[in-house]
Amino acid sequence: MTVRVLIVDDSATMRGVIAASLRRDPEIEIVGEAGDPYEARSAIKELNPDVITLDVEMPNMNGLDFLEKIMRLRPTPVIMVSSLTSEGARATLQALEIGAFDCVPKPALGDRHEFDLLGEKIKAAAKTRLRMRPREAGAARPASVTQSGNFRPDGRLIAIGASTGGVEALIEVLSRFPANCPPTMVVQHMPPAFTRSFADRLNRLCAPTVTEAQNGIAVQPGHVYVAPGDAHLELAGTMNNGRLHCRLHDGERVSGHRPSADVLFTSFARVARGRGLGVILTGMGRDGAEGLAAMRETGAETIGQDEGSSIVYGMPKAAFEIGAVGRQLPLTTIADHIVKSTNAISITREPN
Structure with a gap:
């Protein structure tokens, strides 16, 4: 057609x-x-x-x-x-x-x-399902654990990959994170010079500090690091001494992209292993599928956005089909699941 x-x-x-x-x-x-x-x-x-x-x-x-x-x-x-x-x-x-x-x-x-x-x-x-999004989309809507006092990171780190539709999806997810969220690294396919504006936009909408990643900067709780356009972002360092930092490089495109979610996820599989949590959101193509599979093989929890809530069910589908996705969730529930999963404080107890 x-x-x-x-x-x-x-x-x-x-x-x-x-x-x-x-x-x-x-x-x-x-x-x-x-x-x-x-x-x-x-x-x-x-x-x-x-x-x-x-x-x-x-x-x-x-x-x-x-x-x-x-x-x-x-x-x-x-x-x-x-x-x-x-x-x-x-x-x-x-x-x-x-x-x-x-x-x-x-x-x-x-x-x-x-x-x-x-x-x-x-x-x-031409194949997508249109959704009208309000101009002020992403106004912070609290998750079940909004206040920092109700949340303590359990030591894990989060990696998120997204492409087409990812601006809306990332605002939806990150605006629900508490201010002291686990260290989070993000790859969003976006042209150079756009990512800094995107990070600034997220920083205004979200409780954590959101910045464009810089080479060598320490990875800390309460911070979200967005890969710059045209640079790969990796997690570097060792988990044992806690000296983790962002590594940027201009290597070859992977899965057709730089930055690539595959590169980010693969670095998490190598460095964080079972203490990583990987999330793949809406997007065209296959970027992130192999890297997310590597994360799951090391014992990391992995989440994929479901088809019904994806603008383009490409990247999440590719990851799901090769067994890289441990759990598929609608976009609106992903943040709550991440927050509850990485909270070292038990805040929900059913009455006896």
């Missing part, structure tokens, strides 16, 4: 670049182009595209406002095309929370590899 695409960008040059990239894929048909949201509105009504590519920075109407109108009035999968600026990154993150399927950076400024994935993202978007 051919996927029908509408390209929306105020730059004729960029529309041409996007069109040239997509025309290489015989499963994609470009049905129209628009230079601003008003042209796009008419084109959407006339052409009824399967997927829309949308520039974050649009004339005549804010791109986020236009996206909200699309999601509310004529829900259609949207891929955001963004410049790699701090303003572009912030707007793109908001767009992903509102309901955009995914994002790619503009190739003139960004990673060509990311832009080359546009066709695959468009075809995946």
